[in-house]
Structures are given as C-alpha cells and as structure tokens.
Amino acid sequence: MPGTVHDVHDIRTETDIDPELAARLRQSAERTAVTGQPDPDTLAELRGSGLLGTAVPREHGGAGGDPAEVNRVVERLARLNPSLSIMAFQHFAVSSRIAEWGSPDQKRELLPRLADGTCLAASAWSEQGAGAAKRHLSSTAVRRPDGTWVLDGAKSFTTTASVADLYLVLVRTGDLPTDPGSGYGAAGQTFFLVDAGNPGLVPDLSLDLVGMRGSATGFVSMRECVVADTDRLGPEGLAAQIIAGVRESGATLGAVAVGVALAAFELLVEHLGRRNQLASPVVRDRLVSMATRVESARAMVERAGARSSADPGMTTLHSKLHASAVAEEICLQAAGMLGSTGYTAASGVNRLLGDARAVALMGPTNDLCRELVASTWPN
Structure with missing residues (x-):
C-alpha cells in the first residue's frame, strides 16, 4: 500500500x-x-x-x-x-x-x-600516553627467573571491563624503540592472556561515557600481576605482527556503525509512519537518500568481510571510516526530521548518535585509520 x-x-x-x-x-x-x-x-x-x-x-x-x-x-x-x-x-x-x-x-x-x-573475552590495549597507534606503551611485563612474568601498568577505554572472564593485554617486554615506526603497535610488545580472577588485575568502571554506555568500558590496572609464560599469546616482542593481522582479517567496526545507522533509520521511519507522513514526496525522497547511504556503508562492510579486494586491509580501514561517518550522518538527519521529538533527552536517536560517535573513537580510531591509509601513498 x-x-x-x-x-x-x-x-x-x-x-x-x-x-x-x-x-x-x-x-x-x-x-x-x-x-x-x-x-x-x-x-x-x-x-x-x-x-x-x-x-x-x-x-x-x-x-x-x-x-x-x-x-x-x-x-x-x-x-x-x-x-x-x-x-x-x-x-x-x-x-x-x-x-x-x-x-x-x-x-x-x-x-x-x-x-x-x-x-x-575483552581486549586491553589502550593506555594514556600510548597514542592511538599504541606505539609508546608504559605498561610492562618483566620475566622472572622462574619463567613467569610480572605485568604492571594501566589500561584505559577497555570494553567489557569488570564483566569479562579473560583479557588480551598488550604490554612492552622489550626496550621502548627510539623509532617505533608508522604502523599499529611497535617492536618489543607482547600479548598476554590474563584471567579475570588474577588478583593483580583490577577493573574500574568510573568512566562516564556519552555513547556505548552499557559496554562496561573502563580502566584496567595491573599491579604485580603474575602470569605464566604459557599465558603469552604469540611470540615474545612480536605483537605488532598479530595486530597487523587483525586489520587484514576483514572483521570491521564498520559493522557496528551500520547497525547503529539502521536502528536510527528504523526509528525515524516508524515515527513518520505513526504521524502519517510517509506519503509526502519530500519525506520519501529524503528517506530514500538516507537508505542509499546506509546501503553504501553496508556494501563496504560486506566487501571487507569477503576480503575480495586487492588490498583487504585497506578495505577494512575504509569500511570503518565510511560506515562511522554514515552512521553519524543518519543519526543527525533523523534528529532533524523528528523535529522537537529529536531534541529531547528521552529520544532514542540521541542515544544512537552517541553510539555512532563512539565507533569513530574506537581503535583503530578514525584518525589512525586515515594515517594508515595515507602511509601507503608516496610522499
């Protein structure tokens, strides 16, 4: 009809x-x-x-x-x-x-x-002062004579903190390199799998976030956190290689952004339907344009997941950049079309807008994605 x-x-x-x-x-x-x-x-x-x-x-x-x-x-x-x-x-x-x-x-x-x-499981990679590319880690792991390791440091913006059972922790096991390079991570970094029951690992949910407020994103401190060498994931000092593979995998945070954009679009369409405004040619034209934008983001995410491009790693980076921008754009347009309803604290579109903006800040941040893409071009 x-x-x-x-x-x-x-x-x-x-x-x-x-x-x-x-x-x-x-x-x-x-x-x-x-x-x-x-x-x-x-x-x-x-x-x-x-x-x-x-x-x-x-x-x-x-x-x-x-x-x-x-x-x-x-x-x-x-x-x-x-x-x-x-x-x-x-x-x-x-x-x-x-x-x-x-x-x-x-x-x-x-x-x-x-x-x-x-x-x-949760990932604990970020920390204050390390930069978006995690090249200047302060958290360390020191091997003891008995072969165990002692982890010390603090991680920030760890999603699933306090409710995870297992943390993949990124620490420095070698000297801080004088030239950490231009990639994600640096030489001398190692991953460890740390059980949440380890007494040396303490989560803290004192962060008050604007978006992704139910994601248990907070801090994780490690103080004399003792782990076995069998808890090490991958070779010592070569975490940057594992990180590089993450980007190549095709799994992308752009998928989160697409879901957020779809949710905002659905909220808008349902609202306009209740108000009998969907028959308006102007409204329909704007909605079709918005739907096309969402489909473009979804297509790029699907291409990243299929790993069908000549450079899957670059496609994965582009998919996050594009999808997160589209999600924020759709949320803002939806808020505008909802009128006064879109500017109330109770409006779901404002919650979704905060979530969309959060995706852009999640690692690799959009700024780092741009840096990684540009690094492949000649100077």
Missing part, C-alpha cells in the same frame, strides 16, 4: 536473533543508556544465545564463521543494542587471535569456553 514503511524501507532484513531476545536487547539498550552500567541479565542471555561462538572454529565447538559472518552478527546486534555489539565484537576479535596464534593448549582450554559463552 502507498505510504507504508516498506515502500521506503527495503533495507530492513530479518535477523537470526530470537524475536523475544531481540526485544529484551532493545529494552536493555534503553536502560543502560540511563544507568551507564552493563546489564548482567542481558549479558547472561548473550552468553547463552550461542552467538559468542561465531568466530571460533568448528573443531573447537564454535560456528566457524568467517569475517563476513562475524560482521553480519555484529551488525544485527548493533541494530538492537550497540553496547552489546561492541562487547561481542571484542570477544570475536580475541577468539580469532587465539584461533590463529594460540598454542595447542590455549586453543584446547579456551576456545570451547569462548564458544559456549562460559568465557567472555
């Missing part, structure tokens, strides 16, 4: 997420936007949903999903609950790194738990 939502909104697709769970995820997003705290009940449902096994190989109990499937799951979650989607994204990233670089014992012990949701 003319003027219906579906006339202008053919980008809506069905998800694989149970409808009842989807409704609870949306409600949780609304609650955590107010409280600024993670939702333990919804996290428990995510753990039991089977989705956390997406990036774990089948031989270890997971779904064996490729980067394209990881991006699809992240997008679907982001349409419902952006904070939860970024927690899932980080979990998938750690799962993939263990699947690629883990020792046989690490894979055997950790991957089945990451797949069934009994272990939720």
